[in-house]
Amino acid sequence: MANKVTLTQFIIEQQRGLPDASGTFSLLLNNIVTACKKISHLVNRGNLVGVLGSAGSENVQGEVQKKLDIITNDIMVDALNWTGHLAGMASEEVDDIITIPEQYPKGKYLALFDPLDGSSNIDVNLAVGTIFSILRCREGVDPAPEDFLRKGVEQVCAGFVLYGPSTMMVLTTGHGVNGFTLDQDIGEFILTHPNMKIPEETSEFAINMSNQRFWEPPVQRYIDECLQGTEGPREKNFNMRWIASLVAEVYRILTRGGVFLYPLDLRDPAKPGKLRIMYEANPMAFIIEQAGGACSTGRERVLDIKPTGIHQRVPLVLGSKNEVERIVAYHLEG
Ligand code: AHG
Ligand code: MN
Numbered sequence: 001m002a003n004k005v006t007l008t009q010f011i012i013e014q015q016r017g018l019p020d021a022s023g024t025f026s027l028l029l030n031n032i033v034t035a036c037k038k039i040s041h042l043v044n045r046g047n048l049v050g051v052l053g054s055a056g057s058e059n060v061q062g063e064v065q066k067k068l069d070i071i072t073n074d075i076m077v078d079a080l081n082w083t084g085h086l087a088g089m090a091s092e093e094v095d096d097i098i099t100i101p102e103q104y105p106k107g108k109y110l111a112l113f114d115p116l117d118g119s120s121n122i123d124v125n126l127a128v129g130t131i132f133s134i135l136r137c138r139e140g141v142d143p144a145p146e147d148f149l150r151k152g153v154e155q156v157c158a159g160f161v162l163y164g165p166s167t168m169m170v171l172t173t174g175h176g177v178n179g180f181t182l183d184q185d186i187g188e189f190i191l192t193h194p195n196m197k198i199p200e201e202t203s204e205f206a207i208n209m210s211n212q213r214f215w216e217p218p219v220q221r222y223i224d225e226c227l228q229g230t231e232g233p234r235e236k237n238f239n240m241r242w243i244a245s246l247v248a249e250v251y252r253i254l255t256r257g258g259v260f261l262y263p264l265d266l267r268d269p270a271k272p273g274k275l276r277i278m279y280e281a282n283p284m285a286f287i288i289e290q291a292g293g294a295c296s297t298g299r300e301r302v303l304d305i306k307p308t309g310i311h312q313r314v315p316l317v318l319g320s321k322n323e324v325e326r327i328v329a330y331h332l333e334g
């Protein structure tokens with residue numbers, strides 16, 4: 001045990017190095033960690049505790065909610081609303097912003113989360129995750145929805161937990177990216193993947209090919225060139241993966257490189273892309289950039305977008321830098 005660094009120790013030591021550290025942030029993160037441990041336990045128990053299947057309701061985005069979408073949302077809210085560290089929250093599963101109950105003090109941070117990412121995977125026993133993003137809020141104010149609509153570059157922390165064969169947390173506070181594995185025996189996340197870096201070059205892409213007919217020409221061109229392999233302009237063969245869980249795709253890219261696309265989709269003009277900026281694209285963009293990768297809509301850096309709605313969707317292209325830059329160049333040429 002001697003040299004194992006726990007997530008708590010890591011965060012406290014990292015905060016010590018910062019000039020205005022009050023310890024509040026470490027405590028907030030600890031509450032998120034507690035919530036994610038509970039979610040990990042439930043996901044692992046599955047139908048032994050009756051949590052699989054549909055809830056029979058829809059969220060604000062018209063998506064059918066799984067029982068676990070609702071349960072995990074409640075776990076996150078209940079773990080965070082009483083702490084005194086938050087001024088408000090926003091969740092994929094809740095239409096409006098989530099206010100702090102009157103009886104609790106309000107703090108200086110805002111938490112945004114996707115409590116269960118990849119929830120279509122849950123009933124088929126594949127990887128799911130939780131994504132979160134922390135913003136600073138003016139202290140003592142009752143935040144309005146506009147107070148949440150801040151560019152991704154303003155995030156103070158972003159992370160995700162992957163509930164896979166191991167439960168892992170990946171975290172950035174703007175000083176690189178670190179990965180922690182949940183040691184089930186002692187109930188602690190242990191630093192196992194320090195300073196994660198994405199290889200610049202890759203020959204692996206991830207995209208939902210069933211949407212091909214709805215893609216724009218630059219994406220058609222990029223994927224077509226990959227598929228041509230050694231006989232095409234890329235002069236090498238590509239491999240393809242699609243897990244249908246952003247958390248799992250990003251984790252794979254962090255460990256062995258690759259590029260992920262959920263591009264602009266011409267199916268429905270009201271939905272430019274599928275993924276939501278505030279609690280999916282922005283936290284992943286922060287992590288990916290901190291690990292040396294890049295993240296774009298195809299036309300602009302995700303972290304520079306000024307959001308206009310809590311549940312706003314964006315096209316998303318992320319991963320190994322050279323591939324993302326190539327895809328952006330194709331968009332700019334077109
Ligand atoms: P969520 O379960 O939070 O709604 O997110 C699912 C997302 C993302 O994780 C994944 O990359 C994508 O949806 C998969 O979409 P398709 O089912 O269209 O492939
Ligand atoms: Mn999601």
Ligand code: MN
Pocket residue numbers: 069092114115116117118119
């Ligand atoms: Mn979700």
